[in-house]
Amino acid sequence: MTAPPPASPRERQADRSAARRNRWLTGPAVTIVALFGIVPLLIVLVYSFLAPAPYGGVQWKFSTDAYLNFLFQRDIFSDALQFSPAFLLIYLRSFVFAVITTLICLALGFPTAYFMATRPPEQRNWWVLLITIPFWSNLLVRTLAIMFIIRDEGLINMALMGLGLIDKPITMLYTNFAIVLGLFYSFLPFMVLPLYSSLEKLDFRLVEAAHDLYATRRQVLWRIVIPMSAPGIVAGCLLVFIPALGAYVTPLILGGGTHLMIGDLIAQQFGSGRNWPLGSAQALILMAAVLVALWVYVRNAAKGGKHG
């Protein structure tokens, strides 16, 4: 067969002018995010290799102390590096909290999303709205609402004491329990919504086909529904895990400064800690963890794409 003819001048001109127009249209948004969103991240990267200034900010002097300080502490007297797991433990704790939160959100969010997806369409819209409202409501206020309830003199303790079940309040605020509860409460809609949108697209004739082939309800759930909604499950887990790992407001209010998570740790370095390079390094380590999670997701999505 002969080679196809090259594009005509008119074809090329049409393509080029469309591309030029589209670049101009996209320009302002990209410029704003690049200049005020990406450049600051690069500055953080630079800061993490500088030395701290005494009253906050940085000294323009190359140093890897920030990264060393993440794992080691310099002995005041001998100047020797000593292994100090304080920061690492906070990272580990944050990781564990984020994983637990994700699992609880999945355990409660999946049945909820499935239930929503099997309602008649009219009801579905209302359910989605009901889940969406907390999603877009003020996180600080919602976290304060939790605080009011679980405080020593909060509603739960008052009620239990009023009923004579306990004599003195159960301490819930400023505990690990409070933080995980707060994280769950904050991010549950982040799990339900992507799960719902993936379950809503599920072809329920497959469920009928499975029943026809002698599967029980539970077998249908595990063998058909869950595998087919895997992309939604992964997306939901990621949408809970990432913000939970970097949570700032929740531990700030419900952890009371004693049960730190990564978010508060970073903020501290930029506040009372006055060690911007250390905070920058900690932020980049958090970013790295998030990128790993995203990478796993993208790889999974690419694999899933091949199946269909």
Add this chain to the structure above:
Amino acid sequence: MPEQPSGSAIAIREVSKVFGSGSDAVTALAQVDIDIRANEFFTLLGPSGCGKTTLLRLIAGFDYPTTGEIRLYGDDIAQLPPYRRPINTVFQNYALFPHMTVAQNIGFGLEMLGRPRAEIAARIDEMLRLVRMEELKNRRTSQISGGQQQRVALARALAPQPKVLLLDEPLSALDYKLRKEMQLELKRLQHETGITFIFVTHDQEEALTMSDRIAVMSKGRVLQIGTAHDIYDKPAERFVANFIGETNLLDAEVTGVDAATATVRVKGTTLQAGLPEGFRPTGKATVVIRPEHAELEAGGADRGTLGGLGGVITNVVFFGTDTHYYIALDGGGEFMVRRQNSRGAAGFASGDRVGLRIDPGAARVLRD
């Protein structure tokens, strides 16, 4: 190249369209030449992916050809954007503006042309009468049925009085009965408006019933252009014969050729077969015989008088107005015969031995 014949509305000259470039290049149209006459109902017929919609989009101006010219009454319009071409389109999904009423949709083109309000209003009413939709004038397009949307799409495209109307499989979304109705409606509209219609379809029956002329396309090429009768009775290529109607294809040996016919031998029988224009076959060839151009004869023992072809009926399928008989030919191959079901006609059953009498002039040699 030959000059544009006088009276042709659209002349397509050596048009190619390539999508993508380099190793991804896909040739959607290869060197297409078509002349479409003024006031003609012209159909581009072919399976999906044959390039018929691409060609329509080039005529409308939604894409530019990679090579070649598209002339509208002599002017090359191939490089003009769609809004500068006096050509309108009826889209496959109708593409009615959902945020406008029926009347606003119909008036849109005239409004863009800057016509006076009074003229637009009058024309909208005229169009609504033409497609019999007067009472739905102020409805939203989402509030009317598929068949009604189809009429609005037609009215909208006809309102600016285009020189050519393009129709991209406009009936494919309609159910069978409505489709039949709209086929007649389209013929009526074309007759009343006198506008040249270029109609794209993959439905051969639709093409045969509606068109003045048909271009059969496959793999980006035009294989044959002609009237419905030409295309059906005198297919020039195997693809055309197969795509349109039902066909019997038989291997043959060419033994002699004169001006318009060839003498061929098929399974030991000699037949006279028509030839495509300008084609001189030699040696082996394929012969096509339509199922209704053969008659069954009981027995089939006397091969000489029956044209020599015979076999055993393997399957009989009843279709209401006619019946299809599938015959395993002596010496291999299958042949199908279609017979009208008339009262009192002798029937045949599976297992009967039959002879075949081919109508004189029914057999044709194919070009491939």
Add this chain to the structure above:
Amino acid sequence: MAERGPLDLKTQPGFGKVALLCLFLLYAPILILMIFSVNSGSIITHWEGVSLHWYGAALADGDFHSAARNTMVIAVSATVIATLTATLAAIGMTRVKPWRGLGAAFMVINLPLMVPEIVTAIATLSFFALVAGKLGLNFGIGNLIIAHTVFCIPFAYMPIRARLEDMDLTLEQAAADLYAPPWQTFRRVTLPLMMPGVFSGMALAFIVSFDDFTITQLVAGPGQTTLPLYIWNQTRRPMTPEINAISTILLLISIVVVTASALIARRRKA
């Protein structure tokens, strides 16, 4: 034999109860907070009777007024800039022939969604500190407007893009076919059809700016208190039901905006 409905094979036992439990968990704290906002007593957890006293107290507070003013200035500015630029970007990036840099542009626009809020917060803080230190530039409340615009852009972009993707490309071809030049096609067909997406994007951008705490807290300079910051400051004093009243106002604004946006989105589908 008794009439029975068709066997519903889709239901899983117990799932409905879990769904209701989730709704309860999501709404109980908010509702309790709202109920206590109309408590007449001055001790936050002690119920003394219904009164709008604390709403009056909040609305009479000068600090509350300036916080509300700051919040509105920031949220409205960020929303307008973000919606405008996101709309243009969505037009240039959706349903178009892929152009070089399209993928990169998409990643840049969505980046603020991937970065943890606290990282964005300290990065923005560092950026403005550097700009102020090296260039001597301080935009005052403009710093917050810029910071908010950045994370508002992807929120505004998403629904506009989704709307455009749902839109039938042949509608614009039909307009061009009916003699509408590109600008008329945009004005008469594309723009009216994409408006619901633009409204939704605007609503989301407004809400995320209006509610932002983390980034604002780190970036805000003195005198740049927004409503969430004001509430945070209140929690560090002996708390009165005034904080419930203000919180309720914030929640109600979010609920109204989100519901309105959802209703617009639903109507466009009908």
